[in-house]
Amino acid sequence: MTQSIQDLSDRLLAAARHAGAGSADAIVVRGTSVNIDVRAGVLEQAERSEGTDMGLRVFLGQRSATVSASDTSDRTIEEMAQRAVAMAGEAPEDPFCGLADPSQLSPGIDIDALELADPTPEPSPAALQDDAVAAEEAALEVAGITQVQSASAGYSAREIFLAASNGFSGGYKRTDRGLSCVAIAGTGSGMERDYDADSRIFQADLRGAADIGRQAAERTLARLEARKPPTGSFPVLFDERISSSLIGHLLAAVNGSSVARGASWLRDALGQQVLPDGLSLLEQPHRPRTPGSRPFDAEGLPTQARTIVDNGTLTGWTLDLSTGRKLGMPSTGNASRGTSSAPSPGTSNVTLTPGTASRDDLIRDMGTGLLVTSMIGSTINPNTGDYSRGAAGLWIENGEITGAINECTIAGNLRDMLMSVVPANDAREHLSRRVPSLLVSGMTLAGN
Numbered sequence: 001m002t003q004s005i006q007d008l009s010d011r012l013l014a015a016a017r018h019a020g021a022g023s024a025d026a027i028v029v030r031g032t033s034v035n036i037d038v039r040a041g042v043l044e045q046a047e048r049s050e051g052t053d054m055g056l057r058v059f060l061g062q063r064s065a066t067v068s069a070s071d072t073s074d075r076t077i078e079e080m081a082q083r084a085v086a087m088a089g090e091a092p093e094d095p096f097c098g099l100a101d102p103s104q105l106s107p108g109i110d111i112d113a114l115e116l117a118d119p120t121p122e123p124s125p126a127a128l129q130d131d132a133v134a135a136e137e138a139a140l141e142v143a144g145i146t147q148v149q150s151a152s153a154g155y156s157a158r159e160i161f162l163a164a165s166n167g168f169s170g171g172y173k174r175t176d177r178g179l180s181c182v183a184i185a186g187t188g189s190g191m192e193r194d195y196d197a198d199s200r201i202f203q204a205d206l207r208g209a210a211d212i213g214r215q216a217a218e219r220t221l222a223r224l225e226a227r228k229p230p231t232g233s234f235p236v237l238f239d240e241r242i243s244s245s246l247i248g249h250l251l252a253a254v255n256g257s258s259v260a261r262g263a264s265w266l267r268d269a270l271g272q273q274v275l276p277d278g279l280s281l282l283e284q285p286h287r288p289r290t291p292g293s294r295p296f297d298a299e300g301l302p303t304q305a306r307t308i309v310d311n312g313t314l315t316g317w318t319l320d321l322s323t324g325r326k327l328g329m330p331s332t333g334n335a336s337r338g339t340s341s342a343p344s345p346g347t348s349n350v351t352l353t354p355g356t357a358s359r360d361d362l363i364r365d366m367g368t369g370l371l372v373t374s375m376i377g378s379t380i381n382p383n384t385g386d387y388s389r390g391a392a393g394l395w396i397e398n399g400e401i402t403g404a405i406n407e408c409t410i411a412g413n414l415r416d417m418l419m420s421v422v423p424a425n426d427a428r429e430h431l432s433r434r435v436p437s438l439l440v441s442g443m444t445l446a447g448n
Helices: 003-019 074-090 125-140 209-221 240-253 256-261 321-327 359-366 414-419
Strands: 023-039 042-060 063-069 145-164 169-185 192-200 232-238 281-283 306-310 350-352 369-380 386-397 400-413 438-446
Touching: 003 023, 003 042, 003 074, 003 145, 003 169, 023 125, 042 074, 042 125, 063 074, 125 145, 125 169, 125 209, 145 209, 169 209, 192 209, 232 240, 232 359, 240 350, 240 369, 240 414, 256 321, 359 400, 369 400, 386 414, 400 414
Parallel strands: 232 369
Antiparallel strands: 023 042, 023 145, 042 063, 145 169, 169 192, 232 438, 281 306, 281 350, 369 386, 386 400, 400 438
């Protein structure tokens, strides 16, 4: 961690004190990102950005305000503090706002053990371009692919530092390396496209460019000659690429902000069964080499493993300090924030209990239904859990894939859907959300 980014947070706190703030916290993020796009074997676009963003939150009694800036000059920092204090003076009182008590703060953990940053040098633009070209070439080598819409490679590195007047001070660094390819097949109204991508903290863990290109091509070809499915009630298998969206709806419903507002379809479900027996949902913020890992939350509280759903039963909400105070519960150490906003609850890494069957086993056993590989649009009622989304994928007939499907809608109620899920065993271990393919026993399909 460079000293200068810590210095910026200290300067922000000093300016807040000088401007008359009762207490304050500051977050500083310094980042670099490089993105390379190629098309037809030549460079199409290259972008590089570097910058430092600062956020300052001040408190005057039970009033607070947050300001942000990207200019690190002394004048800007002074003006930020003065503006924040003036804004806080006009803000309504919030009996639940305020910093953590010093006794609640994270004592610190071994950040290096989390492996959040690749120590190897930043890849050169030429190396990124070579990877993107290799992915594109691999896709075009597959018979039936007419063009590659885009092949992209990127790298980013960020330093994050948080400090507060309650005595907390800490920071860490993150890196990310990504590669993606979007292939196209067919012509005219029969044209289809699909993609493959990979993103890792460590360059050495990134999948090969040729593999990504071929996978994008094969997925695209599988979507050709798509038709609408019949209308009716059928089992629906959510592919591992999109199954985490179902668990995402559950996570949103147990978020303390939603619960405190009464805008959650699980607001009265604490202690009730929300998943089938045998399934648990775990949060594990200290998994090494995982994007969601973090040593402390955005309010300086320790992050820790917890069980959100235990053997099917909902055990608790996801809380930061403010929502915990509203609900009469302690924070779960789940505060998240950017530089321009106050903290709010958010989960880190989650894992759903895997099943024993493979995705192919579930396809064989589901009989006739839909394997969903992509979705568009969303109509989710946060109060009732009513669910409706546009979908595309592959039609299953008597346990075998028979062709591509598009232009259909799948609908149900999330409470019923989650209570009937059957997980496969194909979750990717490196993802922040480790969720396998999920079979939902019965949903309404609107097609022909």
